[in-house]
Amino acid sequence: MNGARRGWRWRHNPLRRRSDVVEAWTVLAVGSAVFVGAPAAGLAAGRVAYDDARATSVAQRQERHQARAVLVADAPPKASWSGPGAQASFRVPVRWETASGATRTGTVRVHAGTREGETTWVWLDRQDRLVAAPLGGTDLWTRVGSVAAGTGAGAAGTAVLVGWSVRRRLDRGRLAEWDRAWETWDGPERGQRGRRMA
Structure with a gap:
């Protein structure tokens, strides 16, 4: 019925x-x-x-390259309220050398508690200026997923x-x-x- x-x-x-x-x-x-x-x-x-x-x-990987940079200041310590497993990061000044031997400075994000004098990898363009890492991994799939959804x-x-x-x-x-x-x-x-x- x-x-x-x-x-x-x-x-x-x-x-x-x-x-x-x-x-x-x-x-x-x-x-x-x-x-x-x-x-x-x-x-x-x-x-x-x-x-x-x-x-x-x-295209970004062809235009950008990685270089080692040295921290010129300490990153703040991890806050006690940030919770277990949280990866806090802070912008800290760094120094790197160009292919021609010139010294450049800028700020990049590093993990909390990283000390002055430690090294980190940075991404540079063809003029040896700081740029974001090439699109890939999680960022790529986040972009694709958000467009599809x-x-x-x-x-x-x-x-x-x-x-x-x-x-x-x-x-x-x-x-x-x-x-x-x-x-x-x-x-x-x-x-x-x-x-x-x-």
């Missing part, structure tokens, strides 16, 4: 209206978009983002919004239809309603 009630919009019957058929197809389209289209869009966008991120990573969620949200808009429009049309039917109907309940309102 439940299945019969649930699928009544798909079967021909005298009570089925055109708006019921449109609503049934809208629900099917929105469901397909949310459960099939949105994941497919997310995967496609993630693939494009991955290819783009890989190309960016390769954002695209999938956006596609699903758009489908749901379109379905909701269609449903609202159909409901307004059905209400207008009922109002027109009520105006033209001359049954006993209509007369009683008129007397009550008067």
Whole structure:
């Protein structure tokens, strides 16, 4: 009985209206978009983002190189409130030598408690200026994941919004239809309603 009630919009019957058929197809389209289209869009966008991120990573690795730098100050100690396993880091001034032998200084992030005189690896561009590490590892996958998730969620949200808009429009049309039917109907309940309102 439940299945019969649930699928009544798909079967021909005298009570089925055109708006019921449109609503049934809208629900099917929105469901397909949310459960099939949105994941497919997310995967496609993630693939494009991955290819783009890989190309960016390769280009950055060609333009950047690593060098050893010496800390010229102590990093603050790890705070007691930071919790177990937390890797606190601080910006500390460092000094490095360029390929031509010139000395440069700048600030980089190092782990808490690193002492003056210790060395760390830094990334430099072709002019031996400090730059961020090339895109890779966790950063690459975070970028790809956020693009894929954002695209999938956006596609699903758009489908749901379109379905909701269609449903609202159909409901307004059905209400207008009922109002027109009520105006033209001359049954006993209509007369009683008129007397009550008067």
